[in-house]
Amino acid sequence: MAGSALDTSSTDEARARLADQLLARRWVTSPAVEAAFRRVPRHLFATHGISIDAAYADDVVITSRGPDGRATSSISAPWLQAYMLEQAGLRPGARVLEVGSGGYNAALIADVVGPEGTVVTIDIDANVIERARTGLDRAGYQQVTAVHGDGEYGHQPGAPYDAIIVTVETPDLPPAWLDQLAPAGVLIVPLRMRGMTRCLTLRRHEDHLLAAAALQCGFVPMQGDGRSPARRLALRGDDVVVVLDDTTAEVSLDALAAALHTQRLEAWSPVTITMEEGSSFESLHLWLASQPRPFGTLAVDRERSAGLVDPQDRFVCPTLLTADSFAYLAMRKLDDTTWQFGTHGFGPDADTLATDMLDLITVWDHHHRHSPGPKITVHPTGTHPPEPDGPQLLVTRRHAAIMVTWSASEQPR
Ligand SMILES: C[S@@+](CC[C@H](N)C(=O)[O-])C[C@H]1O[C@@H](n2cnc3c(N)ncnc32)[C@H](O)[C@@H]1O
Known part of the structure; x- marks a missing residue:
């Protein structure tokens, strides 16, 4: 491995062990995502001085912090990256935008979509993009486009995207993401609703978006024009x-x-x-x-x-x-x-x-408790959320209203 004292066989072993764990825990379920985790060297994207064990633990790696000590950038936990990749259901040749970069996840995506695919990764922090670019080049994923900019506005030159994978917590869905998403595209997004962040798998349905899945998760909060901290x-x-x-x-x-x-x-x-x-x-x-x-x-x-x-x-x-x-x-x-x-x-x-x-x-x-969970829909400004047919939460943001509706028809146990 170029430019590092790390022992290649131990990084290979550590990577194989991580992939085995993700498979065993069913975070990885498809051969393409499994192959990506077996191939992409995660330690090349971590900060200097980190141990191989830490680089390949199924855990988040903090890569930068703000003046208050809170994390502003990280390599997300592999289980969560695997979940998002599986939810995206990417095929070879797909076009993907990743909002919030670091390089590792972009490399995983690039591995899954293959040489015919398109991957754009964007980050608001120039240092993150520089580190991502270096890691991507060293790991052999030169085809990924790394952009320094505010992900709130997506990246129009690469649109339309079959998938937009947002890896930063957002309270809202900015219009650019919907404008740049292909008609049958999927938007994977950690959306904050009344302090609860759920990774939603959203697809278009009539005039709104419908979540096919929701998973509790934590990400660093969005900065830039979409910043809206609680x-x-x-x-x-x-x-x-x-x-x-x-x-x-x-x-x-x-x-x-x-x-x-x-x-x-x-x-x-x-x-x-x-x-x-x-x-x-x-x-x-x-x-x-x-x-x-x-x-x-x-x-x-x-x-x-x-x-x-x-x-x-x-x-x-x-x-x-x-x-x-x-x-x-x-x-x-x-x-x-x-x-x-x-x-x-x-x-x-x-x-x-x-x-x-x-x-x-x-x-x-x-x-x-024993139901599949509430229905979650996102209604862009200008569309009208329907009358609820059960208890519901309506969160109104600048660009969209988020509705969480609990079915009233479930029978008591
Ligand atoms: C959890 S990290 C991304 C992890 C990365 N996807 C990986 O490979 O694991 C979140 C990133 O989002 C970035 N970020 C925050 N606000 C942003 C914005 N408005 N546009 C683009 N990136 C943003 C941060 O600088 C940070 O690097």
Whole structure:
């Protein structure tokens, strides 16, 4: 391997091991995607000094951070890259735009679409594009076009694309992506809806887009003209933060911070979960976010906030709000395999919020827990979302309205 002290046989072995893992865990299901993971050398796209084990772990590799220490660029986790590639269903000769670069994923895409295909990868950070270009050339994927620019506007010269794969979290769907997508094209996009990010597989359906699949995921947030970060209410520095992705929620930072000093109210639901059912959380979280009421998510530093707050999820925990009170989803261990859902409430309305949370958990358990999940549609501005036929969340952004509709017709168990 040129220009590196890394041992070739160990990088080959590490790469083979990663591909085997992705196959075993069913993230990789097609021969073309498997072949790409077996061929593309991931370590050539990682930052200098990283170990082979870290370069080929099924985990994200952070490649740059902003002044606040938060990641601004990374090589995404292989399982998630595999998922997106499989969802895209790319064929040899396909034309693909990747928004958010790094080089590795673009090389995987290029491997799948082959020499007849077209791959454009765009990033807003010139350093990322420079690193991507170097890695692509060293890895033998010179045919990929790496563009420095704001992915909000896509890349018209390469359009139309059979697939647009967005690898940065976005709150909205900018018009350029739809304009540059071929009529039967697929848009894979980590879309943020009320603080919940789901990787959606979107295709055109009538005048809107319909998600064929949705998977919980995390990406660095979009910068540039599409930047629209959620509001962060730091209740105790960065230790306890309520994140509001909803312009309509009227809450007071001071009042919520004061609520944190009130006695914690704990309430427990008869609804339980076993660890094998891990993916149920995705559905419960989105269900709680779908309620027509003030809602946020809680992010905590587990160690520094220990004893004060103990949310079910430390990064994105569903939280019901009033102006001066909050109640988040909690969980406690009943035995070696079973956990019980509940809530912790703070502030003057803690009691009411806790009761509401338990009721919502019960409704989810009876009607939605075992369903395939809500229907998610995206309606570009100028089109009209239909009347809902069940409980729904409508998120209105600058360019599109996102609808999450829960079927009302499911039978209780
Ligand atoms: C998770 S990384 C991309 C990972 C990459 N696809 C890989 O090979 O694994 C997200 C990237 O999106 C970029 N980004 C953020 N906002 C962007 C925008 N508006 N247009 C293009 N790129 C953007 C960041 O600079 C960052 O490099």
